[in-house]
Amino acid sequence: MSVKVGVIGGGQLARMMIPAAVNLGLDIRVFAENAGSPSALAATAVGDYRNIEDVLRFAREVDVVTFDHEHVPQEVLRELVAQGVALHPGPDALLYAQDKLVMRQKLSELGVPIPEWARVDSVGELDMFLSTNGGVAVVKTPRGGYDGKGVRIVRSGEDVADWFEHVGALLVEELVDFRRELAQSVARNPSGEIVAWPLVESVQRDGVCAEVIAPAPHSAGKIADVADDIARTIAEGLGVTGVLAVELFETTDARLLVNELAMRPHNTGHWTIDGSTTSQFEQHLRAALDLPLGATGVHQPWSVMVNILGGPVGQPMETRYVGAMGDFPTAKIHNYGKESLPGRKVGHVTVIGDDLDDACFVARAAAAHFE
């Protein structure tokens, strides 16, 4: 009887959709890569998301399909659509999240502010870009990068000669002189309704999101409006359905430039579970089902989310609960049920309150119990 939502991918993003689905009485089903995935509780299929037959068998049993990640190949996505499966986001939108060259081209056409960029096919072309952009730049593989992987800072085309050989065309961008990194999340449903959460600041360490402050300090007024405009323009222009997270640079000369996009709930939006009227996970499900979107107000003036990166192997987060919970009763602890490996995101802590310094301290100190 109830509405069935299928999620391809069994990581922590699918896992965090489970509470939202339970609250709304939705029958959530996950297509996971392996049996012990973070979303095993709701996994009804285990398989390879590149296998059209397996994915199709899963998709036929649900009312709508959405995603834990953007890696499902276009040929699989397009076959699902051809077979009448409702996909949100759809293949056309997902292509922009899968291929950074296609994304940069589209954002240029939409007039969205982005770093100087070019497609380069050879060491020589890259050297040319470097010579007109200060001698240093960022090179990215168009596909498959995440959390700092597939990204290099280069001073010579030779620095990525191996990528030209194995990957082919690359994306080169100016090395942006930025003050800080921000992120703007919005959600859009197929009817075209768009809602935005507050602009947030994300602090990266070693290319991985370490903590998020919502809203971004000193972001009232113009800067929030600009970020909101950018994200709405992208959501509409790319036809995104579901949650869209736009990672932004705030430059030292006070401009916002789009860095990356994610068409799914995103690490910079985890604070919404505890800090906003509607979490990004509930919103993603509402959008995928073309339901009216929920309010995005905040419970308290500040929310601070700190990632927990895996500590010693064989010491699951649960073994530290007595200390962390005893010291910090306001900390909301999220445990993804993943085996702890050094540097792996295994959970996060969110603290909300009316004092930013206090929320930061408590969130960081609680998270430190697990590292």
Added chain:
Amino acid sequence: MSVKVGVIGGGQLARMMIPAAVNLGLDIRVFAENAGSPSALAATAVGDYRNIEDVLRFAREVDVVTFDHEHVPQEVLRELVAQGVALHPGPDALLYAQDKLVMRQKLSELGVPIPEWARVDSVGELDMFLSTNGGVAVVKTPRGGYDGKGVRIVRSGEDVADWFEHVGALLVEELVDFRRELAQSVARNPSGEIVAWPLVESVQRDGVCAEVIAPAPHSAGKIADVADDIARTIAEGLGVTGVLAVELFETTDARLLVNELAMRPHNTGHWTIDGSTTSQFEQHLRAALDLPLGATGVHQPWSVMVNILGGPVGQPMETRYVGAMGDFPTAKIHNYGKESLPGRKVGHVTVIGDDLDDACFVARAAAAHFE
């Protein structure tokens, strides 16, 4: 690897523990009465909770056992304990929630304010109580009552002659002249830590909780302290582990009297999911595992929860989502995944905010979409 919590009973209370368990990375497993229960997602066993063998088989696979309801017979509970199963709450505490005569006797001993009461074994004894208590009283069957069942207002012993015949000893209480009904929830862990949520007001219709306002209006100061004291005294005195909800009468002469107890998450605490730092469901799991308890502060000055009673058969709540969500984007809708039957609790709506009138209006109007 992860911590395994077993819940006996597959109703909406077990269901609402699932999101809390997912967030904390706990492996929650439910022993349900039937396959299509509200907590089917986490059900690993289906059986009769009165069957010692079935319950024991389930309990041996988990680290701790707790409950969706208080109906597991004492002989089953005591056999579990004898077999080394960790039960929270335990049999001694649960007895007070199972037998109202035993509960009234214990509360009298603890000096907790309760209505005038007596155990009556015959029509004649009840008539005697009536003659010294204004000619009208409330009679309750000691066991098995809930949501107004097993309760009668009587003016003559003959009004419950059938119960004397079939049930035996009954509890009779003065008919309390009350201004309103309040509820005080606390949680206690086996180490003895106790935390309290704010005192709330509950509005009953036809013996069933219809809505809850947190905190209870006009409850700052003395009345909140008295309620807090009462609930802590009971939690300690009865050795409760987990959540304890104490239903209270606020009398017209400004006293608080204990009406009923529940040793589990309770309808009057559903607002905590959306309105408090720690929900009663997370707290119940923390207490059952003897983890430090979470903070019980509120996100906003007011939280209003309105129950959704089943409307027309064959019209699940999902069919009304477009209207309800479109009109009320701040409403948090909870759907228990139960078949809709007239008068059956199938879900609830919570709205939080800084204006009580507005929160009441929105919560009631959103809930009305489903009835």
